[in-house]
Amino acid sequence: MIHVTVWNEFRHEKQDETVHKIYPNGIHQAIADFLNPYNDISVSTATLNEPEHGLTEDVLNHTDVLIWWGHAAHGEVDDAVVERVHDHVLRGMGLIVLHSGHFSKIFKKLMGTSCSLRWREGDRERLWCVNPAHPIAAGVPNSIDLPQEEMYGEFFDIPAPDEVIYLGWFRGGEAFRSGCTFHRGYGKIFYFQPGHEEYPIYHDSRIQTIITNAVRWAYSPVKLAEITCPHVSAPEDTMK
Amino acid sequence: MIHVTVWNEFRHEKQDETVHKIYPNGIHQAIADFLNPYNDISVSTATLNEPEHGLTEDVLNHTDVLIWWGHAAHGEVDDAVVERVHDHVLRGMGLIVLHSGHFSKIFKKLMGTSCSLRWREGDRERLWCVNPAHPIAAGVPNSIDLPQEEMYGEFFDIPAPDEVIYLGWFRGGEAFRSGCTFHRGYGKIFYFQPGHEEYPIYHDSRIQTIITNAVRWAYSPVKLAEITCPHVSAPEDTMK
Amino acid sequence: MIHVTVWNEFRHEKQDETVHKIYPNGIHQAIADFLNPYNDISVSTATLNEPEHGLTEDVLNHTDVLIWWGHAAHGEVDDAVVERVHDHVLRGMGLIVLHSGHFSKIFKKLMGTSCSLRWREGDRERLWCVNPAHPIAAGVPNSIDLPQEEMYGEFFDIPAPDEVIYLGWFRGGEAFRSGCTFHRGYGKIFYFQPGHEEYPIYHDSRIQTIITNAVRWAYSPVKLAEITCPHVSAPEDTMK
Amino acid sequence: MIHVTVWNEFRHEKQDETVHKIYPNGIHQAIADFLNPYNDISVSTATLNEPEHGLTEDVLNHTDVLIWWGHAAHGEVDDAVVERVHDHVLRGMGLIVLHSGHFSKIFKKLMGTSCSLRWREGDRERLWCVNPAHPIAAGVPNSIDLPQEEMYGEFFDIPAPDEVIYLGWFRGGEAFRSGCTFHRGYGKIFYFQPGHEEYPIYHDSRIQTIITNAVRWAYSPVKLAEITCPHVSAPEDTMK
Numbered sequence: 001m002i003h004v005t006v007w008n009e010f011r012h013e014k015q016d017e018t019v020h021k022i023y024p025n026g027i028h029q030a031i032a033d034f035l036n037p038y039n040d041i042s043v044s045t046a047t048l049n050e051p052e053h054g055l056t057e058d059v060l061n062h063t064d065v066l067i068w069w070g071h072a073a074h075g076e077v078d079d080a081v082v083e084r085v086h087d088h089v090l091r092g093m094g095l096i097v098l099h100s101g102h103f104s105k106i107f108k109k110l111m112g113t114s115c116s117l118r119w120r121e122g123d124r125e126r127l128w129c130v131n132p133a134h135p136i137a138a139g140v141p142n143s144i145d146l147p148q149e150e151m152y153g154e155f156f157d158i159p160a161p162d163e164v165i166y167l168g169w170f171r172g173g174e175a176f177r178s179g180c181t182f183h184r185g186y187g188k189i190f191y192f193q194p195g196h197e198e199y200p201i202y203h204d205s206r207i208q209t210i211i212t213n214a215v216r217w218a219y220s221p222v223k224l225a226e227i228t229c230p231h232v233s234a235p236e237d238t239m240k
Numbered sequence: 241m242i243h244v245t246v247w248n249e250f251r252h253e254k255q256d257e258t259v260h261k262i263y264p265n266g267i268h269q270a271i272a273d274f275l276n277p278y279n280d281i282s283v284s285t286a287t288l289n290e291p292e293h294g295l296t297e298d299v300l301n302h303t304d305v306l307i308w309w310g311h312a313a314h315g316e317v318d319d320a321v322v323e324r325v326h327d328h329v330l331r332g333m334g335l336i337v338l339h340s341g342h343f344s345k346i347f348k349k350l351m352g353t354s355c356s357l358r359w360r361e362g363d364r365e366r367l368w369c370v371n372p373a374h375p376i377a378a379g380v381p382n383s384i385d386l387p388q389e390e391m392y393g394e395f396f397d398i399p400a401p402d403e404v405i406y407l408g409w410f411r412g413g414e415a416f417r418s419g420c421t422f423h424r425g426y427g428k429i430f431y432f433q434p435g436h437e438e439y440p441i442y443h444d445s446r447i448q449t450i451i452t453n454a455v456r457w458a459y460s461p462v463k464l465a466e467i468t469c470p471h472v473s474a475p476e477d478t479m480k
Numbered sequence: 481m482i483h484v485t486v487w488n489e490f491r492h493e494k495q496d497e498t499v500h501k502i503y504p505n506g507i508h509q510a511i512a513d514f515l516n517p518y519n520d521i522s523v524s525t526a527t528l529n530e531p532e533h534g535l536t537e538d539v540l541n542h543t544d545v546l547i548w549w550g551h552a553a554h555g556e557v558d559d560a561v562v563e564r565v566h567d568h569v570l571r572g573m574g575l576i577v578l579h580s581g582h583f584s585k586i587f588k589k590l591m592g593t594s595c596s597l598r599w600r601e602g603d604r605e606r607l608w609c610v611n612p613a614h615p616i617a618a619g620v621p622n623s624i625d626l627p628q629e630e631m632y633g634e635f636f637d638i639p640a641p642d643e644v645i646y647l648g649w650f651r652g653g654e655a656f657r658s659g660c661t662f663h664r665g666y667g668k669i670f671y672f673q674p675g676h677e678e679y680p681i682y683h684d685s686r687i688q689t690i691i692t693n694a695v696r697w698a699y700s701p702v703k704l705a706e707i708t709c710p711h712v713s714a715p716e717d718t719m720k
Numbered sequence: 721m722i723h724v725t726v727w728n729e730f731r732h733e734k735q736d737e738t739v740h741k742i743y744p745n746g747i748h749q750a751i752a753d754f755l756n757p758y759n760d761i762s763v764s765t766a767t768l769n770e771p772e773h774g775l776t777e778d779v780l781n782h783t784d785v786l787i788w789w790g791h792a793a794h795g796e797v798d799d800a801v802v803e804r805v806h807d808h809v810l811r812g813m814g815l816i817v818l819h820s821g822h823f824s825k826i827f828k829k830l831m832g833t834s835c836s837l838r839w840r841e842g843d844r845e846r847l848w849c850v851n852p853a854h855p856i857a858a859g860v861p862n863s864i865d866l867p868q869e870e871m872y873g874e875f876f877d878i879p880a881p882d883e884v885i886y887l888g889w890f891r892g893g894e895a896f897r898s899g900c901t902f903h904r905g906y907g908k909i910f911y912f913q914p915g916h917e918e919y920p921i922y923h924d925s926r927i928q929t930i931i932t933n934a935v936r937w938a939y940s941p942v943k944l945a946e947i948t949c950p951h952v953s954a955p956e957d958t959m960k
Contacts, residue, residue: 090834090877092613103949112832113904114810116949123954128394128415133572133666133700142395153952154368154407155382157810157905162880163642167394167407167415171718172954175368175407175415184833185877186613220613229823229836232873234843234892238651330594330637332853343709352592353664354570356709363714373812373906373940393712397570397665402640402883411958412714424593425637426853460853469583469596472633474603474652478891608874608895622875634848634887635862647874647887647895655848655887655895 002041002219005063006031007055009070010047012197019197027069027195027202034208041215048073053081060084065094065218067211068101069195082106090185090227094218096211099195102152107191110184114157117176123151124171125194127178131165136179136190136213144206150196152176158191166210168193179210181217186224190214242281242459245303246271247295249310250287252437259437267309267435267442274448281455288313295321305334305458307451308341309435322346330425330467334458336451339435342392347431350424351398357416358393364411365389365434367418371405376419376430376453384446390436392416398431408433419450421457426464430454482521482699485543486511487535489550490527492677499677507549507675507682514688521695528553533561540564545574545698547691548581549675562586570665570707574698576691579675582632587671590664591638597656598633604651605629605674607658611645616659616670616693624686630676632656638671648673659690661697666704670694722761722939725783726751727775729790730767732917739917747789747915747922754928761935768793773801780804785814785938787931788821789915802826810905810947814938816931819915822872827911830904831878837896838873844891845869845914847898851885856899856910856933864926870916872896878911888913899930901937906944910934 008028012019023030028045035043044063046054048070060066066085070077082105089095089110097107102115127144129137153174159182166179178193192210195201202208248268252259263270268285275283284303286294288310300306306325310317322345329335329350337347342355367384369377393414399422406419418433432450435441442448488508492499503510508525515523524543526534528550540546546565550557562585569575569590577587582595607624609617633654639662646659658673672690675681682688728748732739743750748765755763764783766774768790780786786805790797802825809815809830817827822835847864849857873894879902886899898913912930915921922928 110832112830114947114949116947118950118952120952120954126413126415130394130396130417131400131663132395133663133668133702138701151954154370155372156370157947159879160371160403160882160903163400164404167417169409169413169415171958173366173409173958175366175409177370177407183611183613183880188613221618222613227834227836227877229834230838232838232840234840234871238891238893350592352590354707354709356707358710358712360712360714371903373903373908373942378941391714397707399639400642400663411718413718423640423851423853428853461858462853467594467596467637469594470598472598472600474600474631478651478653606893606895610874610876610897611880612875634850635852636850640851640883643880644884647897649889649893649895653846653889655846655889657850657887 002215003062003064004035004041004043004067004215005059006043006045006067007053007069008045008047009073010049011072016197022200022203023197027197030202031067031211034202035212035215038212048076053077055081055085057084060088060093063088063093064220065096065215067096067098068104068106069098070104071100071197074104077105079105082109086110087227089187089189092186092220092223094187094215094220095189096214096218097189097191099193102191110182110189111158113159117156118153118174120151120172123149125149125151126169127194128167128169129165130167131163134163134165135217136165136181136210138213140206140209146194146199146201146204148199149194149201152178152193185227186220186222188218188220190218242455243302243304244275244281244283244307244455245299246283246285246307247293247309248285248287249313250289251312262440262443263437267437270442271307271451275452275455278452288316293317293321295325297324300324300328300333303328303333304460305336305455307336307338308344308346309338310344311340311437314344317345319345322349326350327467329427329429332426332460332463334427334455334460335429336454336458337429337431339433342431350422350429353399354397357396358414360391360412363389363391365391366409367434368407368409369405370407371403374403374405375457376405376421376450378453380446380449386434386439386441386444388439389434389441392418392433425467426460426462428458428460430458482695483542483544484515484521484523484547484695485539486523486525486547487533487549488525488527489553490529491552502680503677507677510682511547511691515692515695518692528556533557535561535565537564540568540573543568543573544700545576545695547576547578548584548586549578550584551580551677554584557585559585562589566590567707569667569669572666572700572703574667574695574700575669576694576698577669577671579673582671590662590669593639594637597636598654600631600652603629603631605631606649607674608647608649609645610647611643614643614645615697616645616661616690618693620686620689626674626679626681626684628679629674629681632658632673665707666700666702668698668700670698722935723782723784724755724761724763724787724935725779726763726765726787727773727789728765728767729793730769731792742920743917747917750922751787751931754922755932755935758932768796773797775801775805777804780808780813783808783813784940785816785935787816787818788824788826789818790824791820791917794824797825799825802829806830807947809907809909812906812940812943814907814935814940815909816934816938817909817911819913822911830902830909833879834877837876838894840871840892843869843871845871846889847914848887848889849885850887851883854883854885855937856885856901856930858933860926860929866914866919866921866924868919869914869921872898872913905947906940906942908938908940910938
């Protein structure tokens with residue numbers, strides 16, 4: 001069983017009528033809803049306004065994969081919670097960062113870069129798979145049209161990804177590394193660009209399949225109890 | 241001094257009036273012309289119709305970086321010459337493969353894959369740099385418009401590149417890994433997608449800068465005399 | 481169900497008494513024996529002396545993952561069979577290449593390099609995991625001692641692997657990239673260095689776990705019917 | 721001209737007689753001394769005890785490549801200085817991190833991981849080149865013996881390097897990714913493991929050549945004035 005916690009800032013849905021109509025119970029609930037039916041996945045949610053943003057040590061201890069959506073309130077996320085999430089990722093918790101989460105504290109901390117990019121609202125996107133045998137791309141067409149999506153363009157200031165799985169093409173003239181994997185410590189990370197709050201991206205079954213695949217990919221059965229930098233002895237016979 | 245040999249199939253320029261007007265002396269000569277002024281670069285050319293396609297053992301022994309443009313006549317390239325070029329790349333000769341050279345015997349042999357892709361004539365391209373500190377991108381704008389270019393689209397069946405430097409955006413709806421580096425043995429390889437023969441791509445000063453940068457990047461002062469798989473002894477003291 | 485075919489040259493076991501004692505039914509059978517008990521894996525074997533080396537089009541059509549052990553008789557493998565296996569890998573068949581298979585025709589064709597290395601018999605190896613969250617490393621100690629193993633040393637002339645999972649340390653003074661993954665087309669490849677025929681490497685439960693993990697990792701549900709390089713149209717509205 | 725600043729903690733050399741004898745003017749001066757003779761390199765030094773650790777905004781504005789050696793006093797490095805160095809790296813300053821600098825604040829911040837490892841004093845190392853055509857390896861033997869060196873062993877908790885150039889073999893039984901490159905923003909980073917303060921590693925001409933090569937590799941002519949995340953318009957004609 002893979003224990004997933006879907007974290008959402010949960011502000012736009014309460015403040016903006018357009019967003020509320022698309023995600024009446026929040027983006028987190030929409031994501032939980034499409035993950036829930038799978039027998040191997042168990043889903044919880046957490047949001048910014050909860051104590052400790054819903055990401056207590058206990059919650060993270062029972063989370064195999066954390067999904068993160070944030071946008072307008074990155075600055076309100078407590079640094080202590082960011083440290084805690086960072087520690088859990090390095091010890092083996094998977095992390096899926098969606099869309100504007102590229103600018104979250106936790107993603108920037110894990111990347112070590114500014115994670116800046118170029119952007120524009122009101123564009124159209126087409127995703128192209130450049131790694132079709134990757135498990136994250138299983139059961140999804142090699143090309144996916146998204147009639148409305150916010151444009152994210154290069155240069156995207158991230159480290160060279162371990163794997164680029166999707167390129168995004170935007171009608172306005174940009175290309176983007178839209179689906180990327182990274183290892184950090186024992187944790188696996190997937191950044192996936194689609195998901196502007198004003199469009200029903202997470203209701204698209206193809207996007208749902210990609211995120212579901214990513215959950216299974218990011219799951220690791222191994223978790224470290226703590227990170228150490230140990231002084232070790234050499235086996236007696238090797239140093240003769 | 242970097243000794244460059246520019247190899248060209250040199251058929252379209254003699255058979256097609258449009259191409260002839262753009263490259264009256266051949267694509268190879270156009271490339272040689274913009275490389276020649278640099279004091280650190282010495283250029284020769286070679287073409288398909290010459291004996292051994294102009295790529296004798298002696299020529300390759302005096303070539304630091306080979307540039308390759310081919311399209312309609314890949315099948316006419318002699319397998320023995322392909323073996324010879326392959327051997328020189330593994331021993332340290334740089335190789336720059338342009339445009340339709342993706343389907344050349346030498347590129348397919350070095351990649352180990354089919355190098356197939358999707359394509360369409362009559363499109364428009366915009367290059368985006370995703371590795372702006374790479375020496376191949378030095379002195380070039382982060383975005384380059386090419387008003388006319390043939391579309392090459394994903395899935396491009398190549399191994400994961402060591403580095404992706406440029407993404408190509410095409411008006412018709414595709415994105416492509418347009419500038420990629422690979423190491424093979426002691427040789428460095430740069431694949432660069434722009435350069436359809438019916439458009440004056442190699443007269444574009446920005447494209448010229450990228451190719452010139454790639455020549456310097458691909459140059460290696462070290463060349464192996466031969467490739468061996470040696471049986472070796474252990475130092476006496478390590479095996480005690 | 482993952483259909484595995486274990487291919488073995490099967491010569492040393494018949495010609496050398498030491499090897500025969502370790503693998504009385506051949507290395508292929510020893511590998512099949514530890515894979516067979518798993519409910520999700522179905523195993524067949526094939527050897528060099530069979531017609532078409534046991535790797536007919538029909539066999540490969542029913543193979544999800546091919547395991548390859550060869551050494552003394554690489555040259556006897558028919559080029560047509562190599563082409564066939566190559567085609568199946570690019571269309572989605574997984575491939576696990578063991579030990580001296582580094583010098584097989586199929587591995588060299590997929591890598592595009594010489595695959596040469598330095599070597600020495602009669603050493604001792606210790607494997608170190610450098611990618612502990614990778615599924616191939618699941619359930620295996622981070623360090624594995626192999627009291628007897630042939631030394632393979634750098635420079636190992638392979639393309640930069642997509643992922644390095646194991647480094648090998650050798651008592652005689654060498655380090656080696658002993659466990660490496662590669663994507664080629666739709667196929668996933670794992671090269672794993674341990675397995676000299678004179679030592680009972682494939683009877684070691686830790687080595688068995690790594691190979692079993694690699695089988696599941698290399699499996700792809702997607703297979704291409706054929707590789708094409710299609711001319712495509714642009715959607716009407718994108719080219720306006 | 722490449723402007724290099726060599727930063728050193730400069731404590732061991734003043735407190736420990738053994739270290740003082742090897743580096744009477746400090747590790748920073750020893751490194752400056754072997755870089756100084758090159759006409760294309762201009763060297764300054766900076767140390768922990770100077771105001772702002774000698775790394776003022778003005779100093780960094782005039783630094784193309786920063787070399788970093790630290791060990792016992794990582795915790796004394798001011799966070800504001802770490803932020804400043806980080807910003808300069810992302811905007812194009814090269815960074816070479818030596819030996820125990822793996823645990824410096826700046827390296828951990830750029831990697832996004834714990835950078836922990838296993839370690840042991842009093843070992844012997846042999847470096848093996850696994851990327852012999854890389855400019856950092858130019859003019860250096862493929863194998864380098866270091867009769868005395870501190871052991872650093874895997875798992876080294878760093879992101880997958882862009883390139884692994886050297887593996888380290890240790891007599892006591894470990895292998896290590898001893899020479900690794902990373903891109904972060906517009907900056908290039910080289911981590912190089914050798915350099916324990918009690919052994920004369922930086923007096924070794926082969927080590928000096930590697931570091932000198934790395935200075936030239938890490939130099940970038942392009943520096944960003946600031947990092948932005950711009951809202952951009954689409955060209956009029958692309959959005960029709």
